[in-house]
Amino acid sequence: MATEDPQAQYFENNPAPKQLRKHEALVREFIEYHISTNPETRIVLVTSGGTTVPLENQTVRFIDNFSAGTRGATSAEYFVRAGYAVIFLHREYSLLPYSRHYSHSTNCFLDFMEGSAGGDVVVRQEYQMKMKQVLEEYQYAKKNRLLLMLPYVTVNEYLFELRSLATLLQPVGSRALFYLAAAVSDFFIPRDRMEEHKIQSSTVENGKKTGNGTQLVINLDPVPKFLSTLVHSWASRESMIVSFKLETDPNLLVSKAEQALHKYGHDLVIGNLLTTRKWEVVFVRTGEERWVRVPKAKRSRSVSGIEELVGRADKKKDAAKKDEVDL
Ligand code: 9Z3
DSSP, X not given: OOOXXXXXXXXXXXXOOTTHHHHHHHHHHHHHHHHHHOTTOEEEEEEESBOBEESBSSOSOEEOOSOOSHHHHHHHHHHHHTTEEEEEEEETTSOOTTTHHHHSSXXXXXXXXXXXXXXXXXXXXXXXXXXXXXXXXXXXXHHTXXXXXXXXXXXXXXXXXXXXXXXXXXXXXXXXXXXXXXBXXXXXXXXXXXXXXXXXXXXXXXXXXXXXXXXXXXXXXXXXXXXXXXXXXXXXXXXXXXXEEEESOHHHHHHHHHHHHHHHOOSEEEEEETTTTTTEEEEEETTEEEEEEOOGGGTTTOSSHHHHHHHHHHHTTTSOOOSOOOO
């Protein structure tokens, strides 16, 4: 029987991603491994990077957003340090924990190396210390199976993955944390309206004729409000759910974060503005608005500072409110 619920309808009317079953099996195994190794292990699902909205089923063109996955990849490293096992649901080819230090840098990764006199390739002296630390942390995460990487590309894949993962995490209860840093599209093209093949500039089916030629007019539907369903039905009631709110207008940020918190009834909304997101965030939870800022003097060289501060600020949540937390 067809359902009236827009979330349920969404999953009936749009196709499950090909990799979903494989990802579910990996997550099941990951959770079982950690619960059987240490029943106290906390598991976090970090979502990261932008979601695409394809315009064609055999996709040549798609709508995308700015997110590079810095927040998610950086936070994942801090979660591992804090003792979590991390499921990292990320946009394919966006930044990854550990490799992010070298992969999308302005240098080519080969610039971190040099050929020594004996002919061996070695890490340049000035990068040795930092790379050793990153390598140790990476090897620790790998050896202890603390990081499970699952890629997605489209907003549709993201939603199917999120639903499955939340359901699989139910038995983890209060030891499960959702940290939703992915930049999720608010609009999409439903499957039944999507073109199969590359949209042709010469056809008018997808566009309207104008005096000068053919415009492409794209008609997008709203993505169902999945956060509500996540909180109220997919995830265990006991789990902790942290969402991010992104705005560009400073006058809207806190009120929109508060609205989301009231509407969905989850634990915490972390607000950030597009232009200042790397050094300033606001924690909004019931009855509390708390800014966390990287001090001005440390901003230019602080690529990942804010994620460290967020961890520290959360530990100090009962401490007196403070505008800036020092690095
Ligand atoms: C965020 O606000 C993240 O902090 C950023 C991180 C995407 C700004 P970067 O990847 O950027 O480090 O370059 N994420 C959440 C954005 C979002 O889509 N939120 C939804 C909403 O606002 C709710 S989950 O409605």
